Amino acid sequence: MTDTARTARAGVPERPTLDGIEETWTRRWQEEGTYAFDRSRERADVYAIDTPPPTVSGELHMGHVFSYTHTDTVARFQRMRGKAVFYPMGWDDNGLPTERRVQNVYGVRCDPSLPYDPDWTPPDAPVDDAARKNPTSISRRNFVELCERLTGEDEQVFEALWRRLGLSVDWSLTYTTIGRVARATSQRAFLRNLARGEAYQAEAPTLWDVGFATAVAQAELEDRERPGAYHRLRFHGSGGREVLIDTTRPELLPACVALVCHPDDERYADLVGASVRTPVFGVEVPVRAHPLADPAKGTGIAMVCTFGDLTDVTWWRDLDLDTRVVIGRDGRLLPEPPAGVPTQPYATLAGQTVNAARRAVVELLTGTGDLVGEPRPITHPVKFYERGDRPLEIVSTRQWYLRNGGRDAELRTALLARGAELNWVPGHMRHRYEHWVGGLTGDWLVSRQRFFGVPVPVWYRLDDAGEPVWSQPLTPAESTLPIDPSSEPPPGFDEAQRGRPGGFIGDPDVLDTWATSSLSPQIVGGWETDPDLFARVFPMDLRPQGQEIIRTWLFATVVRAHLEHGVLPWRDTVLSGWILDPDRKKMSKSKGNVVTPMALLTEHGSDAVRYWAASGKPGMDLAFDPGQIRIGRRLATKVLNASKFALGLGAADALRAPATEPLDTAMLAELSGVVAAATAAFERYDHTAALQATEAFFWRFCDDYIELVKERAYGTGPGADSARAALATALSVQLRLFAPVLPYVTEEVWSWWRYGSVHQAPWPTTYEVERAIRGTGDPALLRLAGDALSQVRRAKSERKLSMRTEVPLAEALAPAAVLGQLTLVEDDLRAAGRISRLDHLPDRTTELVIACAF
Numbered sequence: 001m002t003d004t005a006r007t008a009r010a011g012v013p014e015r016p017t018l019d020g021i022e023e024t025w026t027r028r029w030q031e032e033g034t035y036a037f038d039r040s041r042e043r044a045d046v047y048a049i050d051t052p053p054p055t056v057s058g059e060l061h062m063g064h065v066f067s068y069t070h071t072d073t074v075a076r077f078q079r080m081r082g083k084a085v086f087y088p089m090g091w092d093d094n095g096l097p098t099e100r101r102v103q104n105v106y107g108v109r110c111d112p113s114l115p116y117d118p119d120w121t122p123p124d125a126p127v128d129d130a131a132r133k134n135p136t137s138i139s140r141r142n143f144v145e146l147c148e149r150l151t152g153e154d155e156q157v158f159e160a161l162w163r164r165l166g167l168s169v170d171w172s173l174t175y176t177t178i179g180r181v182a183r184a185t186s187q188r189a190f191l192r193n194l195a196r197g198e199a200y201q202a203e204a205p206t207l208w209d210v211g212f213a214t215a216v217a218q219a220e221l222e223d224r225e226r227p228g229a230y231h232r233l234r235f236h237g238s239g240g241r242e243v244l245i246d247t248t249r250p251e252l253l254p255a256c257v258a259l260v261c262h263p264d265d266e267r268y269a270d271l272v273g274a275s276v277r278t279p280v281f282g283v284e285v286p287v288r289a290h291p292l293a294d295p296a297k298g299t300g301i302a303m304v305c306t307f308g309d310l311t312d313v314t315w316w317r318d319l320d321l322d323t324r325v326v327i328g329r330d331g332r333l334l335p336e337p338p339a340g341v342p343t344q345p346y347a348t349l350a351g352q353t354v355n356a357a358r359r360a361v362v363e364l365l366t367g368t369g370d371l372v373g374e375p376r377p378i379t380h381p382v383k384f385y386e387r388g389d390r391p392l393e394i395v396s397t398r399q400w401y402l403r404n405g406g407r408d409a410e411l412r413t414a415l416l417a418r419g420a421e422l423n424w425v426p427g428h429m430r431h432r433y434e435h436w437v438g439g440l441t442g443d444w445l446v447s448r449q450r451f452f453g454v455p456v457p458v459w460y461r462l463d464d465a466g467e468p469v470w471s472q473p474l475t476p477a478e479s480t481l482p483i484d485p486s487s488e489p490p491p492g493f494d495e496a497q498r499g500r501p502g503g504f505i506g507d508p509d510v511l512d513t514w515a516t517s518s519l520s521p522q523i524v525g526g527w528e529t530d531p532d533l534f535a536r537v538f539p540m541d542l543r544p545q546g547q548e549i550i551r552t553w554l555f556a557t558v559v560r561a562h563l564e565h566g567v568l569p570w571r572d573t574v575l576s577g578w579i580l581d582p583d584r585k586k587m588s589k590s591k592g593n594v595v596t597p598m599a600l601l602t603e604h605g606s607d608a609v610r611y612w613a614a615s616g617k618p619g620m621d622l623a624f625d626p627g628q629i630r631i632g633r634r635l636a637t638k639v640l641n642a643s644k645f646a647l648g649l650g651a652a653d654a655l656r657a658p659a660t661e662p663l664d665t666a667m668l669a670e671l672s673g674v675v676a677a678a679t680a681a682f683e684r685y686d687h688t689a690a691l692q693a694t695e696a697f698f699w700r701f702c703d704d705y706i707e708l709v710k711e712r713a714y715g716t717g718p719g720a721d722s723a724r725a726a727l728a729t730a731l732s733v734q735l736r737l738f739a740p741v742l743p744y745v746t747e748e749v750w751s752w753w754r755y756g757s758v759h760q761a762p763w764p765t766t767y768e769v770e771r772a773i774r775g776t777g778d779p780a781l782l783r784l785a786g787d788a789l790s791q792v793r794r795a796k797s798e799r800k801l802s803m804r805t806e807v808p809l810a811e812a813l814a815p816a817a818v819l820g821q822l823t824l825v826e827d828d829l830r831a832a833g834r835i836s837r838l839d840h841l842p843d844r845t846t847e848l849v850i851a852c853a854f
Contacts, residue, residue, distance in 0.1 A: 047083035048540035053090030067576035069613035076740035080763035088173035093151035095513030107131030110143035147452040183482035186516040187457040209385040210331030223381035232372040246298030251357040252305035263289040279370035307394035400447035406440035426619035453510030459490040466501040518556035540570040577621040608632035652753040654724035658774040662824040664726035669777030672769040704786030711831035791850040792833035816842035
């Protein structure tokens with residue numbers, strides 16, 4: 001790097017300290033463009049990272065610090081290997097988490113029917129519980145503006161923390177998933193999916209979150225154990241035949257469309273093809289056979305309702321059954337019964353919540369004598385939206401879907417092949433991807449009935465009766481994107497025609513947040529807007545992310561790249577483990593055991609926190625351990641002090657001079673092996689192994705080598721020159737080995753005696769180290785000398801003597817060959833141990849023993 005005044009050497013300070021170095025170097029890195037991406041480099045010289053955009057809906061926690069530190073070590077390593085590192089940061093700021101945060105912080109709710117009020121001002125935040133329970137209704141546009149305001153404030157806080165942590169991102173590449181570029185990219189990709197027939201609209205059973213009032217996708221589900229009860233109901237067949245079924249949802253009895261048994265179940269073979277009457281309502285429903293019916297579950301025959309769960313949907317579709325929907329989008333039973341269901345006794349259920357309707361149906365069944373026995377309490381898994389707090393219902397709605405292999409065997413096979421093509425770290429995570437893809441039961445539902453998101457970019461022509469023509473959506477030109485159909489008319493129409501017969505309506509929905517996040521490589525890479533940049537960074541090299549979103553973010557990104565570009569979006573993916581609390585329980589906001597990082601960064605320093613994070617391997621869980629952070633602080637302090645000491649011996653002026661003395665060449669030979677081990681570890685994304693190898697050598701370097709060599713280094717002549725040369729090479733190399741994990745202290749020390757930034761310096765090589773060795777070096781010699789010195793120290797310690805105490809006589813007992821090796825470093829050993837006389841007693845022991853006489 002060219003020497004300039006800006007990057008001049010600072011000199012060794014009189015009293016080095018870790019305090020304040022984050023502020024100093026964060027500012028310098030920004031001012032000097034240390035991490036700026038060089039877009040003039042060819043693709044082969046670029047390392048591109050698809051950085052996960054954290055959700056801007058609360059505080060960052062130690063899990064974020066854990067995984068983002070891992071990615072940063074990769075970026076720093078690759079930059080030092082000579083790559084132009086494309087390392088952006090994004091903010092995932094649209095979607096339900098942001099809406100919920102705005103609702104809670106400001107005590108508001110969105111009412112799309114209200115007009116925009118340009119003079120409306122939000123209340124002071126945060127509001128009290130009373131305001132949250134009685135929220136103020138505001139227009140959609142006012143609500144979106146409030147979302148944008150809050151996320152903007154959150155993003156500033158997030159960026160400050162990331163800068164403090166030392167992430168080496170290029171902040172000029174920052175994007176948001178609700179920003180203009182992201183909206184245009186997301187809408188462009190959707191329109192191309194639509195044109196190719198990969199996106200389609202359908203009226204179908206939909207997983208519905210009543211609390212959020214929106215559809216959710218299969219990938220967003222989670223099972224939660226909830227209490228329930230089996231109710232045994234009596235159905236009535238011909239000739240007085242009684243058929244008993246067990247159900248946890250008796251309130252869906254008016255939605256019953258069939259009973260289903262297994263084809264091989266002889267108990268019900270005579271009923272298949274016949275019909276039975278439902279209790280209470282007396283509706284005739286067929287009895288059908290299906291292989292998913294479990295003869296061992298309950299009575300072996302099940303009630304099919306439209307819709308109680310996903311199995312009901314499968315049976316309904318496979319058996320071409322009738323549809324009798326009774327639950328509405330508000331989670332209450334519809335005011336009118338479905339066709340074929342008598343008004344009485346349905347009227348007693350109309351408008352009731354699910355729980356209230358369940359109690360009412362049980363009373364009706366009891367009254368008719370068709371509830372057999374008492375309900376039997378159970379605990380069973382219930383489907384929830386991962387961010388919701390109420391059980392999901394299944395309602396019939398019109399939604400947009402994107403083909404993902406759930407109903408297309410050929411596409412599923414292609415996406416499984418993409419998973420096999422991807423390099424997984426750790427490798428076993430690939431099985432989660434394959435299990436997910438192999439278990440898909442439907443396409444990706446990408447529309448959401450929410451407000452703060454990327455609008456679905458289509459309109460619908462209204463016929464002469466004012467009804468939407470769903471089959472012929474109107475689309476914009478790509479050059480006009482992004483657009484909002486709720487406030488802009490389609491081509492060929494004007495705003496006065498909105499909502500009128502012969503006019504149009506805009507699609508009211510927004511796209512699922514994953515439908516935008518799944519395009520993060522395209523958004524930040526300049527797809528279709530900056531072809532030169534896109535050619536240099538796509539497909540990208542690395543996708544780091546959490547293991548829990550393999551089924552969502554990773555899979556969805558693979559789907560979008562496969563459909564649009566016919567390639568994987570990246571070459572490698574590195575998956576993070578969980579952060580556990582001291583009791584080995586996963587940290588989560590819901591459990592209240594989350595630790596936020598800023599106080600720790602302030603108290604212990606960023607390098608110390610990064611050290612803790614780097615002690616966790618990819619894919620492996622790590623317990624939060626303040627003790628490990630303190631060890632990291634101790635290491636950073638030792639780097640500071642040992643470097644000052646080595647430079648005080650004159651190492652700064654001896655760089656690139658040869659090491660000639662046996663102890664010096666031994667140390668450098670061992671260091672060469674450490675460089676090889678750390679390099680190989682980083683290349684396989686094992687930052688933990690790289691750190692362990694580097695740290696183990698560093699402590700041996702400090703505790704053994706420096707102590708052994710310092711007396712010689714203080715002197716003059718060839719021996720002193722050799723020591724200073726070895727110290728210079730070792731310090732230069734170790735600072736660079738530590739730099740990916742400890743960026744602040746290594747930059748601070750580097751600035752004392754080297755030009756430029758350590759983070760732009762070349763990664764050390766074995767050739768560089770071995771070039772400093774004159775002759776040969778034997779790493780065993782350093783370990784032998786260190787063993788001998790530790791025995792002398794131990795002898796003094798056991799006698800409670802100062803380490804400066806003279807040893808009048810010491811005897812070295814060992815095999816003759818070992819003593820021959822010891823002779824090569826004897827002068828350094830005697831000086832370090834303050835040994836006046838060292839006698840050799842060969843072949844008295846099988847291992848080296850140093851006996852000291854005082």
